[in-house]
Amino acid sequence: MSSILKSERKQLILDEIKEKQFLQLEEMVRLLDSSESTVRRDLDELELEGHLRRVHGGAEALTKLQAEESIQEKSIKNIQEKSEIAQKALSLIEDGDVVFIDAGTTTALLVDMLYQDNLTVVTDSIHHATKLVDKQFKTIIIGGFVKQSTDASIGRVAVEQIAQLNFDKAFIGMNGVDEHYLTTPDIEEAIIKKTIIENAQKAYVLLDSSKIGQVSFAKVERIEKVSLLTNHSDGALVNRIKEKTEVIEV
Missing domain, CATH: 3.40.50.1360 (Rossmann fold)
Incomplete structure (x- = not known):
């Protein structure tokens, strides 16, 4: 597994979420070369900090009140x-x-x-x-x-x-x-x-x-x-x- 720092992992997650709006858990595990439990903890922390929203199977960017996907x-x-x-x-x-x-x-x-x-x-x-x-x-x-x-x-x-x-x-x-x-x-x-x-x-x-x-x-x-x-x-x-x-x- 990668020795990447937590702060770097979290920033990589945020960068990917910003670009793609939605990321599957498996995708983030591969991206970060980290264990599923580690990625889950990072996602939990990022959600508590108000940076993203946990959903079934992954995470997504926070939506603005009037935002709507096609x-x-x-x-x-x-x-x-x-x-x-x-x-x-x-x-x-x-x-x-x-x-x-x-x-x-x-x-x-x-x-x-x-x-x-x-x-x-x-x-x-x-x-x-x-x-x-x-x-x-x-x-x-x-x-x-x-x-x-x-x-x-x-x-x-x-x-x-x-x-x-x-x-x-x-x-x-x-x-x-x-x-x-x-x-x-x-x-x-x-x-x-x-x-x-x-x-x-x-x-x-x-x-x-x-x-x-x-x-x-x-x-x-x-x-x-x-x-x-x-x-x-x-x-x-x-x-x-x-x-x-x-x-x-x-």
């Missing part, structure tokens, strides 16, 4: 986790349901998995709608201004259309959740998500581990209004969330 950037992160969450969401959909499927990378995986009979799907995503039509599902697409970074319809037209509809179940993506609120970087998208929740008999928020503990600019709704679907089932924060709302563990 669909392409999101699509390559936490693929296995997102797939497991989508699979669990799939099991909650029954034949004949009317469901809303929000724009997002985890919800995109859910769209790919759908097989139910006599299903009606409402979506605010052009890409979701195209897939749904190809799969011959009854599809309703919400209009409005399309936000390019997330592929979601936003604005007054979209809000008014969603408000006129009712859903058996809604499956929603989210940028962050703490023990009080669901949050997202964009005010207009927050209004869309809130309206979806208000018009669904049951609303499920799909969250991979990188979203737990994150806080974005705009509050969407209190966590009590939804059920959370996640594979991040341990830790003090998750336990506090469980005291307030349903957490379905994958």
Whole structure:
């Protein structure tokens, strides 16, 4: 193993995180030529010092309140986790349901998995709608201004259309959740998500581990209004969330 100093290891980690935004633990072990336990301790210290955020399988850069990754950037992160969450969401959909499927990378995986009979799907995503039509599902697409970074319809037209509809179940993506609120970087998208929740008999928020503990600019709704679907089932924060709302563990 390398005899590199702790201060040098930590600086190398910070440099890599700044450049790549996300690093897997195995990648850092190779980079530093150090043991996994040593790297974990370095990451724990850097998180306590407020330099990065620990996530399942590695670490990521701290995000600014209004920062938002593109669909392409999101699509390559936490693929296995997102797939497991989508699979669990799939099991909650029954034949004949009317469901809303929000724009997002985890919800995109859910769209790919759908097989139910006599299903009606409402979506605010052009890409979701195209897939749904190809799969011959009854599809309703919400209009409005399309936000390019997330592929979601936003604005007054979209809000008014969603408000006129009712859903058996809604499956929603989210940028962050703490023990009080669901949050997202964009005010207009927050209004869309809130309206979806208000018009669904049951609303499920799909969250991979990188979203737990994150806080974005705009509050969407209190966590009590939804059920959370996640594979991040341990830790003090998750336990506090469980005291307030349903957490379905994958």
